Amino acid sequence: MEAVKKQSNGWISWILVLGMAALVLMAAVITVRSKSHHSAAAPVPGPPGAIEKKYGDALNLALQFFDVQKSGKLVGNKLSWRSDSALDDGSERNLDLSKGMYDAGDHVKFGLPLAFTATVLSWSILEYGDQMKAAMNLKPALDSLKWITDYLINAHPSDNVLYIQVGDPDIDHKCWERPETMAEERPLTQVNSSSPGTEVAAETAAALASASLVFKTINSTYSDLLLQHSQQLFSFADIYRGSYSISIPQVQLYYNSTGYTDELLWAAAWLYHATGDQSYLSYVTEKNGKAFAEWGIPSWFSWDNKLAGAQVLLSRLYFFGSKKTSNAENVALQRYAITAKAVVCGLLPDSPTATTSRTDGGLIWISQWNSLQHPVASAFLALLFSDYMLSSQTPTLSCNGNSYTPADLRKFAISQADYVLGENPMEMSYLVGYGKKYPLYVHHRGASIPADANTGCDGFKWLNSTAPNPNVAIGALVGGPFLNETYIDSRNNSMQGEPTTYNSAVIVGLLSGLVTTSSVVQSFS
Ligand SMILES: *[C@@H]1O[C@H](CO)[C@@H](O)[C@H](O)[C@H]1NC(C)=O
Numbered sequence: 001m002e003a004v005k006k007q008s009n010g011w012i013s014w015i016l017v018l019g020m021a022a023l024v025l026m027a028a029v030i031t032v033r034s035k036s037h038h039s040a041a042a043p044v045p046g047p048p049g050a051i052e053k054k055y056g057d058a059l060n061l062a063l064q065f066f067d068v069q070k071s072g073k074l075v076g077n078k079l080s081w082r083s084d085s086a087l088d089d090g091s092e093r094n095l096d097l098s099k100g101m102y103d104a105g106d107h108v109k110f111g112l113p114l115a116f117t118a119t120v121l122s123w124s125i126l127e128y129g130d131q132m133k134a135a136m137n138l139k140p141a142l143d144s145l146k147w148i149t150d151y152l153i154n155a156h157p158s159d160n161v162l163y164i165q166v167g168d169p170d171i172d173h174k175c176w177e178r179p180e181t182m183a184e185e186r187p188l189t190q191v192n193s194s195s196p197g198t199e200v201a202a203e204t205a206a207a208l209a210s211a212s213l214v215f216k217t218i219n220s221t222y223s224d225l226l227l228q229h230s231q232q233l234f235s236f237a238d239i240y241r242g243s244y245s246i247s248i249p250q251v252q253l254y255y256n257s258t259g260y261t262d263e264l265l266w267a268a269a270w271l272y273h274a275t276g277d278q279s280y281l282s283y284v285t286e287k288n289g290k291a292f293a294e295w296g297i298p299s300w301f302s303w304d305n306k307l308a309g310a311q312v313l314l315s316r317l318y319f320f321g322s323k324k325t326s327n328a329e330n331v332a333l334q335r336y337a338i339t340a341k342a343v344v345c346g347l348l349p350d351s352p353t354a355t356t357s358r359t360d361g362g363l364i365w366i367s368q369w370n371s372l373q374h375p376v377a378s379a380f381l382a383l384l385f386s387d388y389m390l391s392s393q394t395p396t397l398s399c400n401g402n403s404y405t406p407a408d409l410r411k412f413a414i415s416q417a418d419y420v421l422g423e424n425p426m427e428m429s430y431l432v433g434y435g436k437k438y439p440l441y442v443h444h445r446g447a448s449i450p451a452d453a454n455t456g457c458d459g460f461k462w463l464n465s466t467a468p469n470p471n472v473a474i475g476a477l478v479g480g481p482f483l484n485e486t487y488i489d490s491r492n493n494s495m496q497g498e499p500t501t502y503n504s505a506v507i508v509g510l511l512s513g514l515v516t517t518s519s520v521v522q523s524f525s
Pocket residue numbers: 189190191192193194195247248
């Protein structure tokens with residue numbers, strides 16, 4: 001990201017909803033109670049339905065952006081304009097930090113959003129792996145996930161040390177060059193017990209726990225290794241509590257964190273799924289639930305705030321039941337489920353608690369920078385919730401007395417996906433390579449410079465060039481439109497035209513849930 005980019009929170013827009021939240025909570029308690037002891041212990045896998053070509057094509061493209069962003073020695077690379085880069089990353093500490101992915105149009109590896117990318121990609125594979133497989137997209141998703149988790153493992157060389165950044169954004173941003181020809185210094189940044197970084201350590205723990213589930217049946221040795229790092233990182237995050245934005249104030253200019261309590265719950269929720277260890281369930285349900293979960297208050301899911309994600313993930317346990325949970329734990333899980341419902345009710349356009357933060361065309365719209373991150377992430381959550389309802393045979397969701405079916409939730413998710421793919425006033429697809437019209441001036445160093453140019457650091461003439469990018473940043477999800485639904489396709493417009501890896505993770509999640517006409521989530525814990 002190019003500047004102070006990271007406005008992730010649109011809390012103000014939710015204030016409108018807050019007044020209603022208490023009512024939603026009361027109404028929801030009633031519906032939830034009436035169906036408390038669920039008989040279905042796990043979702044019943046069913047046929048994934050027919051392939052929706054449109055979403056299959058879009059998913060295929062979206063996954064390719066991870067290949068565009070890969071650092072290190074490439075394996076099976078199909079992009080003519082990409083090759084090996086950053087092979088020495090980490091070498092000053094005898095670490096191999098060459099893999100992982102560049103964050104956006106620049107070449108920094110930022111740990112917090114990168115780990116979030118891996119967690120969301122794992123979640124997508126866990127829920128919708130069968131659909132991805134049916135659309136012949138599972139293998140690239142697994143390869144890209146492992147490309148990140150291999151890096152994250154190496155970034156955690158001892159219990160209480162985690163490297164959270166490779167490259168200095170100030171140095172990196174003074175250059176406009178291809179990753180293959182980078183020559184500037186790429187310093188490492190770590191968190192440790194004297195300079196803790198709870199959010200980044202906990203998000204990394206969430207990534208590795210969720211990935212350990214993904215790789216469980218593929219390679220149990222690798223899965224165990226992921227889980228071992230995850231558990232150590234969670235202890236490090238929880239014992240040495242402190243925000244990395246305070247320990248290392250420089251990070252505030254890029255991925256400033258607004259707090260770490262959401263990441264602690266999110267990581268513990270993933271660790272409970274990965275291990276079945278009761279202590280992680282108690283962590284989210286008992287003391288920390290009360291202190292951190294913000295029950296009843298909807299929030300926006302993003303690289304900075306995982307609460308809505310944790311609420312939906314924990315709803316899974318509520319929907320599909322668990323023999324192992326105590327009464328107190330069930331009550332807490334129910335509160336998570338009720339809060340997840342409040343999130344979904346806020347998204348449905350004709351719900352009494354609908355957020356007013358949308359464009360005239362119906363796109364959820366929260367922030368000017370990278371505006372598509374919120375609608376796409378929200379649609380992914382709504383789709384998951386819809387599929388949890390379907391898979392648990394929960395017929396309706398009540399929003400302040402109005403009743404909605406899983407099909408209504410899916411319709412919302414589709415509306416956001418279709419907007420992104422071109423059903424918008426600009427008639428522009430914001431997924432690069434999809435449809436007849438998509439951004440040609442994506443703010444991306446590698447895509448903007450011909451593959452045979454060796455610019456050194458000073459390739460700014462390619463930033464200024466009025467010709468379209470010589471290389472297509474295939475599958476990139478750009479930042480997206482303004483509130484008035486316009487988009488300026490100009491390479492210097494990083495606010496709207498810069499893609500990110502975490503945008504790719506959420507669009508991959510959304511599209512993999514839409515790739516077949518009906519989707520039933522899978523059992524994974
Ligand atoms: C701990 O991390 C801080 C912040 O990155 C760093 O300044 C310090 O040198 C690290 N401590 C050790 C012992 O490396």
